[in-house]
Amino acid sequence: MPKPALLLPVPASPPGRVQRVTKESTRDKVYTSLRNAILSGRLRCGERVKEIPLAEELGVSRAILREAMQQLVHEGLLEFNSYRGARVIELRPEQIDEIVEARILLESRAVRLATERIHNAQREELNAFEKQLQREKDPLRAGQSDFRLHQRIWQISGHATIEKLLIQLTSPLFAMSLLMRSKETRDHHASSPLPRGTHKRLIEAICQGTPNDATNELEAHLTENWTAIRRRVAEFIAREEAEKL
Amino acid sequence: MPKPALLLPVPASPPGRVQRVTKESTRDKVYTSLRNAILSGRLRCGERVKEIPLAEELGVSRAILREAMQQLVHEGLLEFNSYRGARVIELRPEQIDEIVEARILLESRAVRLATERIHNAQREELNAFEKQLQREKDPLRAGQSDFRLHQRIWQISGHATIEKLLIQLTSPLFAMSLLMRSKETRDHHASSPLPRGTHKRLIEAICQGTPNDATNELEAHLTENWTAIRRRVAEFIAREEAEKL
DNA sequence: AATTGTCTTATTGTCGACAATATTACGAAT
């Protein structure tokens, strides 16, 4: 009897719930697993999430699964329709624009703060992250490393509020980028990797304490990356519409 | 037998859940009631929220109440500690600073967009809101009108993502301002009303299509208002600390 | 054959009860 197949190690750390020393609750474990399943592409965008099979697979009751799902709804990764079940979020191009715009606003400030507050140990850590990201072959793992790198910058900024908002904004974006990657693979397109050069310049600017350079690099990086993804999303939607007719 | 005393009309509309035509679920009703209870001061900041009595008062099961509470945790109005219950959020002065800073970042953009996109009917509506706010005697109702006015501006901006984030950021702030007001009343201080002149200038700038003026007014308004509240929060915390010793 | 109404079934919404844990009260030892 195959037990929890979704219960796997966590790639990207969950948002800043300041848990006490008490042991992790079942709900939090379920939440982490489910979030992980979406952010690793095992649950794809637009996919229906049925409660009973999922609860059985995870070995928990539906009540606790629903609480975890509720959290994911607020994190922007799931969508509920009453009596019609939950689906993994699927963003329209205009929503991607909105999210990226908000993200640039908030992350610019985070990067500026990080530039001011970073310590030497953290400088080394960021550079190590970046080198690891450069070496990463697998596009999925590269995407996750990218997410982690940004999250680390947000942490260094020391602005917990902005950090929380950025996690919320970025999670659905990341899920969509995974979806695009998988659809490209299916349709025999070239899997386009992240632009990695901009990372290097961003990190250098943060470490060297030049906040204006850092925010400029950030904005260029985000705009470049996500206009590309936005275009592909729009193309796929257009193709799907065409197939319907 | 006194039934749902917390089930009362909604002062501030809940965040943008795009409900289908289906009837409102019990969970959503509970969520609205609870949110309303916090945002009207019936449940005060720092107050413990026990599940069993509350579920009985609302006439629902604990499971559904917990789902609604989960939503409020993500909206920043409740705090969970495992096996130690939920409390209404209580912000430290530094958190107020963080939230206000993030709010200024996002709301500036919202105001700028609103300035560009506003229609004539909405201009009249905003002015009517503002006049109503001027006339409002009761500080609690004035605060709620203020919240509604800002929310209306966010809606006019047409940026759903920023609107959602702003609701999330502002809700705990509003709850704290209510707490301050009630504590002031208890301690026989003068209940300090919102600075209303800045509202007028903000709305005028939005209606006249001068985005720079509008964002300047907004920043001044928010900074002025919340540094005052922040100071009072700090004073109360200091007083409480002193009483302990 | 197409359409519409009914019935079945799959899935979600809600509930009450039991298990696990923290808090409190209380008594014994120092």
Next chain:
DNA sequence: ATTCGTAATATTGTCGACAATAAGACAATT
């Protein structure tokens, strides 16, 4: 009197079952 350990209690964490609803199958009617 104080402190520490232990039991009682209150509260939360988790579960399985029943009710309400939507989606799909199927037959009767035109």
